[in-house]
Amino acid sequence: MKIAVLGGDGFVGWPTSLHLSDQGHEIHILDNLSRRWIDTELGVQSLTPMDSIQERTRIWHQETGRRIHFHLIDLARDYEVLKRWLSDNRPDAIIHFAEQRAAPYSMKSDRHKNYTVNNNVNATHNLLNALVEIDLDAHLVHLGTMGVYGYSTVGAAIPEGYLPVGIETIGGETVKQDILYPANPGSIYHMTKCLDQLLFQFYAKNDGVRITDLHQGIVWGTHTEQTRRHVQLINRFDYDGDYGTVLNRFLIQAAIGYPLTVHGTGGQTRAFIHIQDSVRCIELALKNAPKRGDKVKIFNQMTETHRVRDLAELVANMAGAQVAYLPNPRKEAAENDLVVHNEQFLELGLDPITLEQGLLAEVVDVAKKYAYRVDRNRVPAISAWTKDIAATIEHDPEGKRLKSVS
Numbered sequence: 001m002k003i004a005v006l007g008g009d010g011f012v013g014w015p016t017s018l019h020l021s022d023q024g025h026e027i028h029i030l031d032n033l034s035r036r037w038i039d040t041e042l043g044v045q046s047l048t049p050m051d052s053i054q055e056r057t058r059i060w061h062q063e064t065g066r067r068i069h070f071h072l073i074d075l076a077r078d079y080e081v082l083k084r085w086l087s088d089n090r091p092d093a094i095i096h097f098a099e100q101r102a103a104p105y106s107m108k109s110d111r112h113k114n115y116t117v118n119n120n121v122n123a124t125h126n127l128l129n130a131l132v133e134i135d136l137d138a139h140l141v142h143l144g145t146m147g148v149y150g151y152s153t154v155g156a157a158i159p160e161g162y163l164p165v166g167i168e169t170i171g172g173e174t175v176k177q178d179i180l181y182p183a184n185p186g187s188i189y190h191m192t193k194c195l196d197q198l199l200f201q202f203y204a205k206n207d208g209v210r211i212t213d214l215h216q217g218i219v220w221g222t223h224t225e226q227t228r229r230h231v232q233l234i235n236r237f238d239y240d241g242d243y244g245t246v247l248n249r250f251l252i253q254a255a256i257g258y259p260l261t262v263h264g265t266g267g268q269t270r271a272f273i274h275i276q277d278s279v280r281c282i283e284l285a286l287k288n289a290p291k292r293g294d295k296v297k298i299f300n301q302m303t304e305t306h307r308v309r310d311l312a313e314l315v316a317n318m319a320g321a322q323v324a325y326l327p328n329p330r331k332e333a334a335e336n337d338l339v340v341h342n343e344q345f346l347e348l349g350l351d352p353i354t355l356e357q358g359l360l361a362e363v364v365d366v367a368k369k370y371a372y373r374v375d376r377n378r379v380p381a382i383s384a385w386t387k388d389i390a391a392t393i394e395h396d397p398e399g400k401r402l403k404s405v406s
């Protein structure tokens with residue numbers, strides 16, 4: 001297949017591009033390199049030394065003889081350029097990673113809120129609009145998030161996208177419908193993913209666009225089979241307070257001898273998936289495309305759930321670190337359960353890598369190996385969700401605000 005990977009220079013997009021190229025697909029990465037610019041804005045860098053996209057693709061060609069093509073395009077701003085590229089190249093499938101993906105970054109200031117909404121919603125809409133305009137029947141696979149469901153506990157397992165409901169009519173009968181599970185975003189970033197869902201629902205219904213939306217958990221792990229092949233193919237690893245996911249921050253804090261900082265009680269439960277499983281799920285989604293006229297196909301792309309304080313204990317025990325509890329900069333439930341249906345990918349053959357199996361390698365092969373590159377001042381997560389929360393949290397990068405250490 002000819003596959004366009006939008007956002008293919010990013011954390012999940014790069015190993016996905018390698019994985020699919022390895023399988024013989026013709027891969028075109030479309031990316032505006034905004035993620036690299038955001039590193040510059042924040043004054044941070046990937047823990048792992050990461051080469052330019054041109055250099056990465058050169059090494060891939062040198063190692064495998066396969067070519068990955070790179071096109072510098074801003075999906076949110078260059079609508080005509082995107083439309084022309086799609087029209088000239090007519091890919092069979094499009095994988096859409098190209099959005100601003102950090103909740104804390106999206107909540108930093110009014111400018112960051114505007115940027116995230118403009119970038120994410122326009123990128124998705126430009127793409128859908130162009131597909132219809134040029135009559136391109138490509139299968140669109142989008143990376144959404146488990147965060148669209150919200151993290152409130154209702155005591156029932158979260159279904160894969162759709163909730164069967166009964167609606168009572170005026171005549172007293174009950175009409176059955178599958179509706180999108182009620183959106184409950186917890187940040188501006190998550191809100192854009194909820195808006196994406198509605199755009200997909202409309203374009204699938206109105207224009208028959210074939211869409212798969214993958215509601216993904218937090219992706220952990222650094223290496224895949226292909227990124228291991230050469231040191232310059234290494235994936236990015238974000239550890240800073242805005243882009244570093246909770247697990248990445250724990251790994252880095254343990255590696256530099258800093259207490260693992262848990263926000264609030266640490267009772268927040270989150271869904272996780274290893275990067276190798278993430279790229280495999282995308283491959284499975286490509287092989288199981290919906291038909292024209294079908295409703296949007298939704299998968300929950302996660303393999304396990306963990307409570308944040310349990311994760312902290314796990315990493316602390318593995319690496320001999322301490323755990324510290326801090327005020328939470330987010331506005332969220334202090335504690336939540338999370339039970340998720342994910343049978344669809346398991347039935348298609350996904351055999352998950354568990355945290356228990358893979359975490360030690362992350363501690364040793366990644367966090368400890370590259371710890372010399374860490375700027376410890378950039379690890380704390382300080383973007384506050386509201387002005388009131390900001391006022392109660394005193395920023396102290398050296399850790400004086402650590403409330404209790406266990």
Ligand SMILES: NC(=O)c1ccc[n+]([C@@H]2O[C@H](COP(=O)([O-])OP(=O)(O)OC[C@H]3O[C@@H](n4cnc5c(N)ncnc54)[C@H](O)[C@@H]3O)[C@@H](O)[C@H]2O)c1
Nearest residue numbers: 007009010011012032033034035074075076098101143219
């Ligand atoms: N990383 C995770 O844990 C995770 C979890 C759930 C969902 N997701 C979703 O998966 C996708 C990829 O995540 P990631 O961690 O690889 O993010 P990332 O920030 O590393 O990669 C995103 C890529 O998209 C590019 N991009 C952003 N806006 C663009 C635009 N307007 N035009 C062209 N390119 C643009 C960036 O330059 C970057 O290379 C995101 O949509 C994210 O919401 C990620």
